[in-house]
Amino acid sequence: MSEPREMSEEKKYYLTQARALVENIEQGNDSEVNSLIESISKFHESTLFQEVGKLTRQLHETLNNFHVDSRVEALTKNEIPDAKERLNYVIKMTEDSANRTLNAVENGLPIAEELKEKSNVLNKKWRRFRQREMPVEEFRELSNEIDNYLSWSVIQSEKVRENFSHILMAQDFQDLTGQVIRRVINLVQEMEGNLIDLVRISGQRMKKEPLEENNGSDSKADGPRIPGCDSHKDRLSSQDDVDELLSSLGF
């Protein structure tokens, strides 16, 4: 009988034991048969234990390494709670902007309507005057009305302009929340990478690839101020603080 060329020690052992077992069964050597079966199963169990032991040690070590990886620690300790704050900030910013816009529209619309109404009334009277259908006394009255309307409309159209300006400024949320969301996307991508790594570790058979370094596109820039964010403790809280710092630098 030809043996496979590359046979492990384990298989060689099983093969010799199996041949001895067949021989002894054929010869009716019961006690020898029993002891052979026992030794085979003991050998099988011990290799199984060794294998499980090896796996457990690897898992333990990699999990330990996983814990001391400062990047992972920073992720779980600071950045995930930070991400929550950041997303809450996005909700707040978009809500504020929507309210600012709606307030400006609600303030501006009645003014626009009043402008239209008063212009309409004056327009009709003016036409009657142009068609010489207006008595002199009424014209004196009209002349006063036009006077009042003109000074009134200067003030009201300025109010309309102000409300448009509020609507314009309320759109700044898109830039600020966009920056925040980009950062949270980066964080989620990094978490995903780490989780894939963890799955690889527990899968054990797959080759571990080095963790991708991902600290965002620009580590120096860290986006809008977010109240309650731990990583934002050293930020100046207002334009006044910024001005003060700059003037201390000779600005």
Added chain:
Amino acid sequence: MNKDMKILIVDDFSTMRRIIKNLMRDLGFNNTSEADDGKTALPILQAGDFDFLITDWNMPGMTGLDLIKAVRADPRLSKIPVLMVTAEAKREQIVEAAQAGVNGYVVKPFTAATLKEKIDKIFERLETK
């Protein structure tokens, strides 16, 4: 202050560029151009005689800080007044921007009044020099 001066507005968010452009128009400045990061802004600056640069900090490609450094290093551009309008508000960042040569620094979110005040201040200072 010359109301016809040529202004370049640099920000990666088009909404913010539009806000600044409209605020500038409100202040009487109509001659504005736009770029979406430092990399596209630099050749525009080099090609045209701009009088004023307003830039964000955090942009892909080339940041506003690097743009300011490049502008200050270019003898044809080095004198352009620069206003930084950014959400970055860390002490060391402001110091860094000052060292790079900004003329003013506005933190987002800002008001129309703040922007006007900083621009007035920059040009007042330039005129007294």
